[in-house]
Amino acid sequence: EVQLVESGGGVVRPGGSLRLSCAASGFTFDDYGMSWVRQAPGKGLEWVSGINWNGGSTGYADSVKGRFTISRDNAKNSLYLQMNSLRAEDTALYHCARIPTKKGGYSSGWFFDPWGQGTLVTVSS
Amino acid sequence: DIQMTQSPSSLSASVGDRVTITCRASQSISSYLNWYQQKPGKAPKLLIYAASSLQSGVPSRFSGSGSGTDFTLTISSLQPEDFATYYCQQSYSTPQITFGQGTRLEIK
Numbered sequence: 658e659v660q661l662v663e664s665g666g667g668v669v670r671p672g673g674s675l676r677l678s679c680a681a682s683g684f685t686f687d688d689y690g691m692s693w694v695r696q697a698p699g700k701g702l703e704w705v706s707g708i709n710w711n712g713g714s715t716g717y718a719d720s721v722k723g724r725f726t727i728s729r730d731n732a733k734n735s736l737y738l739q740m741n742s743l744r745a746e747d748t749a750l751y752h753c754a755r756i757p758t759k760k761g762g763y764s765s766g767w768f769f770d771p772w773g774q775g776t777l778v779t780v781s782s
Numbered sequence: 783d784i785q786m787t788q789s790p791s792s793l794s795a796s797v798g799d800r801v802t803i804t805c806r807a808s809q810s811i812s813s814y815l816n817w818y819q820q821k822p823g824k825a826p827k828l829l830i831y832a833a834s835s836l837q838s839g840v841p842s843r844f845s846g847s848g849s850g851t852d853f854t855l856t857i858s859s860l861q862p863e864d865f866a867t868y869y870c871q872q873s874y875s876t877p878q879i880t881f882g883q884g885t886r887l888e889i890k
Contacts, residue, residue: 692879694826701869701881701882701883701884702818702820702826702869702871702881702884703881704871704879704880704881707876707877707879714877715877716876716877716878716879717877718878718879719783752825752826757828763876763877766814766832766873766874766876767873767876767877767879768816768828768831768871768873769816769818769826769828769871770827770828770831770837771825771827771828772825772826772827773825774824774825775825
C-alpha cells in the first residue's frame, strides 16, 4: 500500500523557519516526482512546490519562491520542504503528494496521487 | 499565471441526481486538466486526469470532458458518499500549477 506520512509541522513565529518531511513507502520512490500542496484553514488547495525524480527539476509557487526549498533523499525515501522567512499567510495544512507520471517530468504535466494526510504549520506571534 | 474558475461555488443536490461542475481556464490548457474530491478532514483524492481519464478505483458514475478552456465534471447519479468539495487543477503550465477555488456539493 502506498503511504505518505508528513511530519515537522508546528507553531513558529513570523520570520522563523521550519523543515517538513514526508516519509514514503509502498512504491519505488525514485520512480516518481513529488510535490507539496497546502490548504489554509477553511480555504482551498494551493500548490506550493514540486520536484522530479532525482531533484534535477523543481518548481515553486510565486508566493513561496525564494523562501522555501524542496529537496529529496531517495536513499531514505523522503521528501523535504525547508521553509524560511515564514509569514502568517503560510499558516496551513501541508500535504505531500506523489506525481504519478514517469519520473515526474514536466512534459506529462504534474498532477497528484495519492496525498498524505498533512502536517499543520501555524505561523503566529 | 493561468487562472482556474469553477462554477458553481456551491451546489445542493439530492441522491440520484445528475450533477455537473464546470471549470474554466484563463487560457487554453489543451487537456491538461485534473479533478479531485475532498471530504471534510480528509486528504484530496484524484478522480479524473487528462480531462477525461478515470483514475483507477474511481466509480464509473464520475466522468470528465472538455478541452481548451472549458471543462466539466459530471456525476451521473449522486450517491451519499459523493457529497464533498471538488477541485479542478491545471497541469499545462507545469511546473506552475493552479487549482480552482473549489465547488462544495451539499445534500438538498
